[in-house]
Amino acid sequence: MNARDAALPPLAGNESPFGRLPHIDAARVLAVLVDxxxxxxxxxxxxxxxTMFFVSEGCRRLTGYAPEELIGSAHVCWEELTDPLDRNRVRSEIMAALAAGTRYRCEYRIHCRDGNTRWVVERGRGVVDEWGRQVLEGFIEDVTEQVETLRRLAEAEARYRGLFENAIVGVFQTTADGRYLSANGTLARMYGYPSAAELIADLQDIGRRLYVDPARRREFERVMRERGHVSEFESEIHRRDGSTLWICENAQVVYGPDGALLYYQGTVEDISERKRYRERLEYQASHDLLTGLPNRHLLAECLQRAMARAERDGGCVALAFVDLDNFKVINDSLGHATGDRLLVTVAARLRASLRGVDTVARHGGDEFALVLYHPGPRAALDGVLERILAEVAQPVRLDGHELQVSCSIGVALAPADGKDLDTLLQNADAAMYAAKSAGRSAFAFYTPQLNSAAVERLHLEAALRRALERGEIEVHFQPKVDRDGRPVSVEALARWDSAELGAIPPAKFIPIAEDTGLIEPLTEHVLRTACREAAGWAGAGLPPIGVAVNLSPRLLRGAALVERVAAALAASGLPAHRLELEITEGSLMGTGAETLERLNALKALGVRLAVDDFGTGYSSLSYLRRLPLDVLKVDQSFVTGAVRGSDQAILARAIISIGRELGLTVVAEGVESKAQWRLLHEAGCHEFQGYLFSRPLSAGDFAGWLRERTGTGAGGRRSVTRSTVLPKKW
Structure with missing residues (x-):
């Protein structure tokens, strides 16, 4: 005892160095611990x-029953809680342990108060209680989570076992210096030997002769020295015939009683198919299956590499968004198989237009994305983009059709226009729409002002949906006259005067309707309105004239087209021969059997069929004889420049001549001057349409125009003071 200890007072029996110890209620402590x-x-x-004589408070959490409900089987007995399928097994295991005088452990299911089933483990043994009875004392705990985990693992193993149950597994023992001590026949066959004995006799230097890359054997030996085992060790090896395969090894070091290394032993699995499958998955995850181009996922990686290079070496990186201008028409007209082959052709052309450091990826549909790295100034990219435009625009011949495909390109520069793929794509997309608006087959660089245009387009799309729901879309009518200037029919045209945005020109909202699918309800609205108004004019005593409705390609492909037209005619009472459906030339390219069947069904109704915008497509003229057409409309691009001696005038004359020879009614649209009218009149054109005769008119205004031109009074009587032909001054 040191001096400091000697100075301390002696401790009482119930004191500690930390003070007087409180009295401990052992029974209470035990009860708390148990509960x-x-x-x-x-x-x-x-x-x-x-029958339960005692249960702890834990039964409430385990079963949902209070202790007093279980004790003495006051409410429910434990046998009833035990799953019926487990009762006999549990009782047998417990009774066997009692007979042997040993502890028991059994796992089974119980049904809880809330109706749920739980897995429990019961551990216990038989004891003699205070009254000399043999009873069971033990502990029951919830192991549902562990059982479910094991079940899920078992299910997962079962799901994937089928992928590998045909795998070839070999077993081996080798010395540390690379000689086989033993091998099974499976391993021998895997390596191309007829027997294990021949494998052992021939392969005396594993490191030099077996592994394609000898460094893998050295790595195998290093891991074995450091860890004593290898797991999932993959290597490519030579077979006896010189072919190769991929193997996966699991092996361990075997030591003798004295701790000396005896040999390596393990298993070998042929994972060649798994390796190829993994490579295919990796390829599919990063490439477009149709074109073989990188997809969006790989595109992001390529963009980051190009940006890192530009930051390191200088230069600029551009993300170009490429959209084919008239792919939708070709895909819809010639079919998806032809459309797919066209996409493959365009993908190959884009690849050929770029250098090895650049990337071309398929973004989706008819859209491609290019990552262009250029070591020089931005202006040098113009030449690359022009080369791409020219390469894509080369004619393509597929299925007997010579197709002309152009593209529009939007370009965003990194990092000025964005530092990540999503931002650059969004901005390049906005620039691409600007290129399309500029006339297509062009490229445009992103500017901040283009974002507002993209937002405007989204607002316009939403407003168009609301306009169709509210009935804001009006139908106007532009007259067509014959060679003597007499009105013969009208063309129904959609007009939109938005309460929010004012008058929206068709050139602005029709492309949006085409892109979004709103063209289908829009076309049906125009069809029904046109039929109703045309029938109404005749009912009001005006001369019966025909009405032409532009038929969208989407409606033309629809299975219910004939039924819709028949319904519109029936609802309006308009005779079928006074309805003319105009179909663009592009929509008729490569018309399939189903579309031809629909056209014939429309003809059977008595409807007239017209080919619109003739001369702008790229298809064979053979369809003019093959299809049940009545009318050929010369595209206004030929009419606008039709002055004597011009190329447009020559082409217009040729188109009119073709139509007349085929017995079709030829209509010139877009006639705006007397000179154009005279030239087309002399060429033999049957009917004319354009501002020279009238702008598109509302239904009411057209009725007045028709009365004036035909000399028909309000009561339906023809006036002798009105001329029924064009004035001589025209």
Whole structure:
């Protein structure tokens, strides 16, 4: 005892160096400990119901029943809680342990108060209680989560076992210096030997002769020295015939009683198919399956590499968004198989237009994305883009059709226009729409002002949907006259005067309707309105004239087209021969059997069919004889420049001549001057349409125009003071 200890007063019997110890209620401590266990402590009788004499508070958390409900089987007995499928097994295991005088452990299911089933583990043994009865004392805990985990693991193993159950597994023993001590026949066959003996005799230097890359054997030996085992060790090896395969090794070091290394032993699995499958998955995850180009996922990686290079070496990186201008018409007209072959052709042309450091990826549909790295100034990119435009625009011959495909390109520069793929794509997309608006087959660089145009387009799309729902779309009518200037029919045209945005020109909202699918309800609205108004004019005593409606390609492909037209005619009472459906030339290219069947069904209704915008497509003229057409409309691009001696005038005359020879009614649209009218009149054109005769008119205004031109009074009587032909001054 040191001096400091000697100075301390002696401790009393119930004191510690930290002060007087409180009195401990051992029974209370034990009760608290038992009740707080994560499970149920119990004592029960060895009877048919396992009558409970004591259960801890943990039974409430485990079963949902209070202790007093289980004790004495006051509410429910434990046998009833035990799943019927498990009762006999559990009782047998417990009774066997009692007979042997040993502890028991059994796992089974119980049904809880809330109706749920839980897995429990019961551990216990038989004891003699205070009254000399043999009872069971033990502990029951919830192991549902562990059982479910094991079940899920078993299910997962079962799901994937089928992928590998045909795998070839070999077993081996080798010395540390690379000689086989033993091998099974599976390993021998895997390596191309007829027997294990021949494998052992021939392969005396594993490191030099077996591994394609000898460094893999050295790595195998290093891991074995450091860890004593290898797991999932993959290598490419030579077979006896010189071919190769991929193997996966799991092996361990075997030591003797004295700790000396005896040999390596393990298993070998042929994972060649798995390796190829993994490579295919990796390829599919990063490439477009149709064109073989990188997809959006790989595009992001390529963009980051190009940006890193530009930051390191200088230069600029551009993301170009490429959209084919008239692909939708070709795909819809010639079919998806032809459309797919066209996409493959365009993909090859884009690849050929770029250098090895650049990337071309398929973004989706008819859209491609290019990552262009250029070591020089931005202006040098113009030449690359012009080369791409020219290469894509080369004619393509597929299925007997010579197709002319152009593209529009939007370009965003990194990092000025964005530092990530999404931002650059968004800005390049806005620039691409600017290129399309500029006339297509062009490229445009992104500017901040283009974002507002993209937002405007989204607003316009939403407004168009609301306009169709509210009935804001009006139908106007532009007259067509014959060679003597007499009105013969009208063309129904959609007009939109938005309450929010004012008058929206068709050139602005029709492309949006085409892109979004709104063209279908829009076309049906125009069809029904046109039929109703045309029937109404005749009912009001005006001369019966025909009405032409532009038929969207989407409606033309629809299975219910004939039924829709028949319904519109029936609802309006308009005779079928006074309805003319105009179909663009591009929509008729490569008309399939189903479309031809629909056209014939329309003809059977009595409807007239017209080919619109003739001369702008790229298809064979053979369809003019093959299809049941009545009318050929010369595109206004030929009419606008039709002055004597011009190329347009020559082409217009040729088109009119073709139409007349085929017995078709030829209509010139876009006639704006007397000179154009005279030239087309002399060429033999049958009918004319354009501002020279009238702008598009509302239904009411057209009725007035028709009365004036035909001399028909309000009562339906023809006036003798009005001329029914064009004035001589025209």
């Amino acid at each position: 707080n266990l994560d499970g149920m402590v119990f004592r029960c009788g060895i009877d048919p119901g396992w």
